[in-house]
Amino acid sequence: MPRIAVDERRDLLVEAAIRVMVRDGVAKATTRSIVAEAGMALAAFHYSFRSKQELLENVIGTITAHTLDLAVERLGAEGSVEHKVRAALDSYWQHLMANPGEHRVTYELTQYALRHPGLATVAKRQYEAYIEGASKLIDSLAHSSDVTWTVPVPVIARYLIAVMDGLTLLWLNEGDDAGARAALDLAGDHLISLIRMS
Amino acid sequence: MPRIAVDERRDLLVEAAIRVMVRDGVAKATTRSIVAEAGMALAAFHYSFRSKQELLENVIGTITAHTLDLAVERLGAEGSVEHKVRAALDSYWQHLMANPGEHRVTYELTQYALRHPGLATVAKRQYEAYIEGASKLIDSLAHSSDVTWTVPVPVIARYLIAVMDGLTLLWLNEGDDAGARAALDLAGDHLISLIRMS
DNA sequence: GTCTATAGGAAGATAGAC
DNA sequence: GTCTATCTTCCTATAGAC
Numbered sequence: 001m002p003r004i005a006v007d008e009r010r011d012l013l014v015e016a017a018i019r020v021m022v023r024d025g026v027a028k029a030t031t032r033s034i035v036a037e038a039g040m041a042l043a044a045f046h047y048s049f050r051s052k053q054e055l056l057e058n059v060i061g062t063i064t065a066h067t068l069d070l071a072v073e074r075l076g077a078e079g080s081v082e083h084k085v086r087a088a089l090d091s092y093w094q095h096l097m098a099n100p101g102e103h104r105v106t107y108e109l110t111q112y113a114l115r116h117p118g119l120a121t122v123a124k125r126q127y128e129a130y131i132e133g134a135s136k137l138i139d140s141l142a143h144s145s146d147v148t149w150t151v152p153v154p155v156i157a158r159y160l161i162a163v164m165d166g167l168t169l170l171w172l173n174e175g176d177d178a179g180a181r182a183a184l185d186l187a188g189d190h191l192i193s194l195i196r197m198s
Numbered sequence: 199m200p201r202i203a204v205d206e207r208r209d210l211l212v213e214a215a216i217r218v219m220v221r222d223g224v225a226k227a228t229t230r231s232i233v234a235e236a237g238m239a240l241a242a243f244h245y246s247f248r249s250k251q252e253l254l255e256n257v258i259g260t261i262t263a264h265t266l267d268l269a270v271e272r273l274g275a276e277g278s279v280e281h282k283v284r285a286a287l288d289s290y291w292q293h294l295m296a297n298p299g300e301h302r303v304t305y306e307l308t309q310y311a312l313r314h315p316g317l318a319t320v321a322k323r324q325y326e327a328y329i330e331g332a333s334k335l336i337d338s339l340a341h342s343s344d345v346t347w348t349v350p351v352p353v354i355a356r357y358l359i360a361v362m363d364g365l366t367l368l369w370l371n372e373g374d375d376a377g378a379r380a381a382l383d384l385a386g387d388h389l390i391s392l393i394r395m396s
Numbered sequence: 397g398t399c400t401a402t403a404g405g406a407a408g409a410t411a412g413a414c
Numbered sequence: 415g416t417c418t419a420t421c422t423t424c425c426t427a428t429a430g431a432c
Contacts, residue, residue: 003415025313027225031408041417046409108309110371111302115223127371151384158368158381166364170356173308173325183356186349190388201397229426239399244427 009048012038014058021059022101026108053118060109060119064126067106068133070095075137081145082192088141089188093181096168103168134160142195150196163187207246210236212256219257220299224306251316258307258317262324265304266331268293273335279343280390286339287386291379294366301366332358340393348394361385 004012016038020029031045031052038044049055077087096103113123134157142149149156167187171180202210214236218227229243229250236242247253275285294301311321332355340347347354365385369378 006415009415027310027313030406032406043410043417044415047415052408104309104312107305107367111306111309112225114302114371115225123371124373127368131372152380154377155380155384158377159384162364162368162378162381162385163361164364165367166360166362169305169363169367170325170360173312173321174329175322179352179356180360182350182353183360186353186357187360190391193388193391204397207397228424230424240426241399241428242397245397250426 006048009040009044010058013040013045013048013055014062017055017059018063018105021105021108026105026112053116056109056113056119057122060113060122060126063102063106063109064129068129071133071137075140081141081147081195084141084145085191085195086188088137089184089191092164093184096171097177100172104172107165107169130161131157134158147198148196150194156191156194160191204246207238207242208256211238211243211246211253212260215253215257216261216303219303219306224303224310251314254307254311254317255320258311258320258324261300261304261307262327266327269331269335273338279339279345279393282339282343283389283393284386286335287382287389290362291382294369295375298370302370305367328359329355332356345396346394348392354389354392358389 013034017029017034020033020037024033032042034055035042035045045052045055049058074088074091077084079087110123110126113119113126131154135153138149138153138156138160164187167180167184170183171177174180211232215227215232218231218235222231230240232253233240233243243250243253247256272286272289275282277285308321308324311317311324329352333351336347336351336354336358365378365382368381369375372378
């Protein structure tokens, strides 16, 4: 009954959609379940968004931005380069263990998007944003400690993203805390071995 | 019209389901599209399988077995340990580039399974089978060349699976051949550095 | 065993009163 | 802008004739 500006309604629906996806999965995030989560009538969906696809574009954009913000926050550690690398990995891992549903949703969303022609380009841009973010993170890590990498930054960036994605999936699917943690530490060793002191 | 044994019909439906999933994605693999692919009537589905879930259990089992068979074939290389490691990674990568749809489906299936209570245990067993397969592969690689690993085999196995999963996703999502390949080679360097000659 | 026909429900999207 | 009611389509699963 209360009148809400369309822009605000859109934000509320995007947030509700993300909550439903985290709780029940992307497939269960139907227009009906989303408006129910937001406490709105079904028709509210379609005078806020032209289609479900338009909502999903916004959901993907919001989640990508959120993830990149978190990555930037992770840069704050003090001490040696080695310590900074470990701290960054630890910080990511802590966030994963505290918010598994959120991470699972990002994988579901890219897969969903890549199977739907209208969303495929959005998914690719999302991945490119991650790679660019990782590159900047790796670059500034070396600069802040006045060291260099023995391997080109774009290569390390892709390797970093692949390893973290893979370890995340491993833990989400297998559920073995100690096993995944040991593999993460091994990846950390490798990253540190790529640093050349100068 | 021709009478087919139920067991054979089940196999035909499982194979048809996999073809549909590879081509159109797991979400599009409905009972209707699967029987259409197999050239059967809709009702044939439900006197071959109790439910769609029962078919999916068979699909997951078949794909897991197929993947493990491929991994075993990859062991045949001759030469130094380093060469064997490179050859195994190359062989995997070649299969990925030639069958991207098949690999994409395995990720979709685990995600699908983990969201459906009745299939969650099947998905976990699938992942455990992968880890066990990787462990055996890593073990026999060292034995056949009379060297040892500087890190426990289960840790390397999880690291290997995570890295390959992550690199696969990276390539499937970003589509950059050279970028993913460079990251793969970096992972290869790391694996080789974990070998201790004796 | 094999089929046609249909039940029964949930999805995205829209019409039209207020 | 906001709602209820409904359209249309697609899904899994079953009934019942052959």
